[in-house]
Amino acid sequence: MSQILTATAKSDLAGVQFQVQKADLNKTRFVDAVLHADDLQPDQILVKIDSFALTANNITYAQLGDVMSYWGFFPPNGQNGEDDAWGIIPVWGFADVIASRHPAIAVDERIFGYFPMATHLVMTPGKLTDSNFIEAAPHRAKLPPAYNSYLRITADPTFSEDFEAYQSLLRPLFITSFLIDDFLSDEKFFGAQTVILSSASSKTAFGLAHLLHRHKGATVVGLTSGSNRAFVEGLGCYDRVVTYDEIGQQPVEDAVYVDFAGSAEVRRAVHEHYGDHLKYSCAVGMSHREMNPPGKGLPGAKPIFFFAPDRMVKRSKDWGRGGMETRLNAAWTEFVPALQGSITVVRGTGRSAVEAAYRSMLAGSVKPDEGHVLSLWD
Ligand SMILES: NC(=O)c1ccc[n+]([C@@H]2O[C@H](COP(=O)([O-])OP(=O)(O)OC[C@H]3O[C@@H](n4cnc5c(N)ncnc54)[C@H](OP(=O)(O)O)[C@@H]3O)[C@@H](O)[C@H]2O)c1
Numbered sequence: 001m002s003q004i005l006t007a008t009a010k011s012d013l014a015g016v017q018f019q020v021q022k023a024d025l026n027k028t029r030f031v032d033a034v035l036h037a038d039d040l041q042p043d044q045i046l047v048k049i050d051s052f053a054l055t056a057n058n059i060t061y062a063q064l065g066d067v068m069s070y071w072g073f074f075p076p077n078g079q080n081g082e083d084d085a086w087g088i089i090p091v092w093g094f095a096d097v098i099a100s101r102h103p104a105i106a107v108d109e110r111i112f113g114y115f116p117m118a119t120h121l122v123m124t125p126g127k128l129t130d131s132n133f134i135e136a137a138p139h140r141a142k143l144p145p146a147y148n149s150y151l152r153i154t155a156d157p158t159f160s161e162d163f164e165a166y167q168s169l170l171r172p173l174f175i176t177s178f179l180i181d182d183f184l185s186d187e188k189f190f191g192a193q194t195v196i197l198s199s200a201s202s203k204t205a206f207g208l209a210h211l212l213h214r215h216k217g218a219t220v221v222g223l224t225s226g227s228n229r230a231f232v233e234g235l236g237c238y239d240r241v242v243t244y245d246e247i248g249q250q251p252v253e254d255a256v257y258v259d260f261a262g263s264a265e266v267r268r269a270v271h272e273h274y275g276d277h278l279k280y281s282c283a284v285g286m287s288h289r290e291m292n293p294p295g296k297g298l299p300g301a302k303p304i305f306f307f308a309p310d311r312m313v314k315r316s317k318d319w320g321r322g323g324m325e326t327r328l329n330a331a332w333t334e335f336v337p338a339l340q341g342s343i344t345v346v347r348g349t350g351r352s353a354v355e356a357a358y359r360s361m362l363a364g365s366v367k368p369d370e371g372h373v374l375s376l377w378d
Contacts, residue, residue, distance in 0.1 A: 015120040017088055018354055020087060049121060063286065063291060072143055074090060075139065093168045105125060109154065117358075130155045176208075181211035222242065228368050256280045272299055279301055343371040
């Protein structure tokens, strides 16, 4: 196929990036970026980022930006010594190819994956199949491969235009839910029957609770804030819903703790209440925004960090890439109908809407039944 450039690609393109100050996530700025599509190198493509989801997970990326290299995916424009203080938060969403010098990727192709909070991205697709490609930009080579894989949605059997927003909001989080469910069942729930999830109202916990119900005999307990209790009860996938201040009133039984909140206080309350009956403690998230490593000296099992991309590498090897996709797609297809009644998509377009949604997410004031899907295009 010959090189393809669109008409717009022949002129400069005005783009924008939403940047945050790494040391103080309350400080934000928009930086205009002039793109020169004619500068694309052979095999590169230029994509226009159409829409992306924003959840607590993206705030966690920012909080762990240095520790876990999340700032490394999308270095801001014009980064130099002094600009190193700023970073771009990665998000999940859809983009359209608007210029291509890649022989197998055509203009107008739509892709799904990991993008910057910005209007454009220049990409260097490497290994490619009909259904996906791996971004091979040198600065991303050492970053976890799960984030470098992009779906070519025309060949995605699970894709439905009607569910595009839900795909951005939940599909990447559901992969984590799926992998935790797989891990726990692989370990026979460490001999326990009760699984306790903190931040039960979060989308990742909701997906996990849904999957856990497939295991006979498992009791799924959701821990949440008082203000989110009604929402969590309405989800219908928790056997018991318990507010954080009610942990001490629960029956003491063998249990596994899956921690999405990352709150030191909640973790301590769970460990102290269950003591030696706590057979496994899985540290997944930090939706409550506390920067504290898994606690030392707590009763019960020692908290162990679960990093979904690592488990994905393991399962892709065990099952082969196709085996992983088949299992995941089947679970996702079954989960999707539960979403429509539970999460309402809230759309925001343009700079001020993106900034407002980011600030609400940072402040923790977004309601759990809202799913923010944003675009920097007006
Ligand atoms: N380790 C991994 O591989 C991995 C993968 C995916 C996700 N995660 C993590 O899982 C967590 C959940 O992510 P998500 O995107 O599913 O979340 P989400 O749906 O946006 O979760 C929203 C919920 O989080 C809690 N929350 C949010 N902001 C808060 C704040 N400022 N203060 C207190 N509580 C707050 C509230 O739940 P409650 O009131 O119920 O506590 C809220 O309803 C994140 O930390 C994410 O990074 C980890």
